[in-house]
Amino acid sequence: MFSLRHEIGQEAGPYSEKVTQERIIAFCRAVGSVDERSAPPTFLTIFRKGEFDLFQKLGFDLAQVLHAEQEYAYEGLILAGDTIEFKTGLTQVLEKQTRGAFLQFLTFETAFFALRGTELIRMGHSKTKIVIRGAISG
């Protein structure tokens, strides 16, 4: 397995996704949220396309990926009808040798904006830390 350190700075996006009432309700039901009027805090996870595209671009198998940490900073409430624009980058790579296994911890950061009228309003920021176990395919 080779190091991914030289890939720091890789970016994906910007992407644009429409948030519908149906999507918020489906997410609320999937996590057992009692309040279906607003998007739950972890709703931002639906905007992970940039991460998944970067996983593919960097050539590792999704089955080797485990979620290690997730951080969200909230600056606004996402509402049904919003169009969310987001862009993701690989910002950190940490390598660890544990019990004979080579693990790489990758941090992806995403900034979220809502397009309201002609204005882009900052909605928040996420940091996703994943660990890749074992060999990279391809």
Place this chain on the structure above:
Amino acid sequence: MTIQAGFEMEWRTLPPVTIEQLRAYAEASGDFNPIHLDEEVARRAGLPGIIAHGMWVAAQLSESAQSFVRSEPSLQGYQLIQFHSRFKAMTQLGDTLSIGGMVREVREREIWIDLQAKNQRGEVTTLGSLTFRRSAIFGESKRF
């Protein structure tokens, strides 16, 4: 009554994790990683079997924190500004998670809450911490 640091939330135990739940979560979140859906792929990847999405468990932590904040009269008008979760151990199908939490710190306009998910063996699978801040506009108006 004002909430103080050290206040413990009541534990909430969830029903055992099912494949239907994980499928619904995959659909709703767009995370179709096969280790959450396909037993064979999960085993080939060296896992004990299908494991739950970490973010599904994280959502259970934030649900607990939010319903606590919403039900607490002295915390009306508080908005979530930060949520950090750490995934410590895998959750497998059939596991029963219990969610507990404690108020870590109370400041003038902020409250910090720490939560954890434990499985039926008492292992901590997920840690979470959330910060809520009293919004200047909503917080003030709702006090009257």
